[in-house]
Amino acid sequence: MESREEHYLKMTNTPVPSLIIKLACPTIVSMLVSSIYNMADTFFVSQIGTAAAGAVGITFSIMAIIQAIGFTIGMGAGNLASRRLGAKEDDEANRYASTGFFFGLFLSLILCVFGSLFLDELMVALGATDTILPYARSYARYILLASPVMCLSFIMNNYFRAEGKALYGMLGITTGGVLNIILDPIFIFALGLGTAGAAIATALSQLISFLILLSMFLRRKSNLVISIRYIAFDVKKYRNIVLTGLPTLARQGFASLATIALNVTASIYGDAAIAAMSIAGRIGFFLFSFMIGLGQGFQPVAAFNYGAKRFERVKEATKFTSRAGTILMAVVSVICFVFAPDIVRSFRKDDLEVIAIGTAALRFQCSALFLSGLTTATNMALQCTGQSIAATFLALSRQGIFFIPLVLALPRFLGIFGLELAQPVADVLTFFISIFFYKAFMRKLDKLSAGEKSLS
Secondary structure, three states, rough: OOHHHHHHHHHHOHHHHHHHHHHHHHHHHHHHHHHHHHHHHHHHHHHOOOOHHHHHHHHHHHHHHHHHHHHHHHHEEEEEEEHHHOOOHHHHHHHHHHHHHHHHHHHHHHHHHHHHHHHHHHHHHHHOOOOOOOHHHHHHHHHHHHHHHHHHHHHHHHHHHOOHHHHHHHHHHHHHHHHHHHHHHHHHHHOOHHHHHHHHHHHHHHHHHHHHHHHHHHHHOOOOOOOOOHHHOOOOHHHHHHHHHHHHHHHHHHHHEEEEEHHHHHHHHOOOHHHHHHHHHHHHHHHHHHHHHHHHHHHHHHHHHHHOOOHHHHHHHHHHHHHHHHHHHHHHHHHHHHHHHHHOOOOOOOHHHHHHHHHHHHHHHHHHHHHOOOOOOOHHHHHHHHHHHHHHHHHHHHHHHHHHHHHHHHHHHHHHHHHHHHHHHHHHHHHHHHHHHHHHHHHHHHHHHHHHHOOO
């Protein structure tokens, strides 16, 4: 295991492009595996029927809420800890890591208890129709029971990413993801458990991921220490974690609200529309995972060097991630656009309506996805350098400020075509706002860099 000093020198002296690529490779793999096992649930459950496929789309909102809690606290406490490591304030870094871990445990237990008590009401509120409700209920029950270990896995994974050790996080997440894909057909078909089987497979896989990640912390694979003795009882610490993670909460939380709005609107057009938009959404999220993974490789570089006052490296990292992300997303989007009918057909080959709606929605998403290179790099740069208000506003723009109003309004005038068009229009509008924030961030880095040079 490398020493703290060796880690410091690596993060502040390794050429920026090669460092980001090295850190991004395991985070991209982690994100893709997470997306694949989410798609595996959709794929296998879709073989049961259209209503069952729609149920996975309904309960995806609960998964998004769990992810929102885990990623908000994980990114918030992780970025704060990373900056403290960059400033060589190790005890303070441990306080943020430990406080975030147990804070996440508390919040996820509340979700588990209240979600289970009001399960049917929750499913209906998320957009379940009478035919979808039995499947959604079976799936969501086990996901809620597993929510604490899922949430804590997301938190620990983000800690590893934040300190530049994403490979360890990848091992935990990937093992669980592969296991989920293997268990899905066994529990769903061989054991005859249907949608409940998919949820049980996910819960068991997430438990394995949690145990692997926790064991790595216990074996000191991380420079951060998670311990009860480091829990902070200072309200300011919790406020800092939440504020730093607020952009992630906006991104993940409004993704959940956006999914609910999408399902509620799609329900007007029947189960086929819900299933089609769910399939297109899962595939779109899989594509977006490439950019999220690249961004999560970039964040520890930016946060660590910002804490170390190496502002030129932060600027170089932001430029590289924006350009590389644009190229990467353009390539995967073109491939998906061409093969969209075949991809959607593999989920529901016997339902022509699902195929038609899903193909159109997926192709519209692909047409604007390359814009996420600049948008994501800018958003993550603002977040990991402590500019929470600007980062939160930008994170809100895509799913909150633009998508939710569009998905509620456009179908009134354009029918189901408006439903398919909402996401790409939101992406375009968010891109134009991102340009302003990107330029402002670069100017700030120039000023900070000039200030450091004058002091030296």
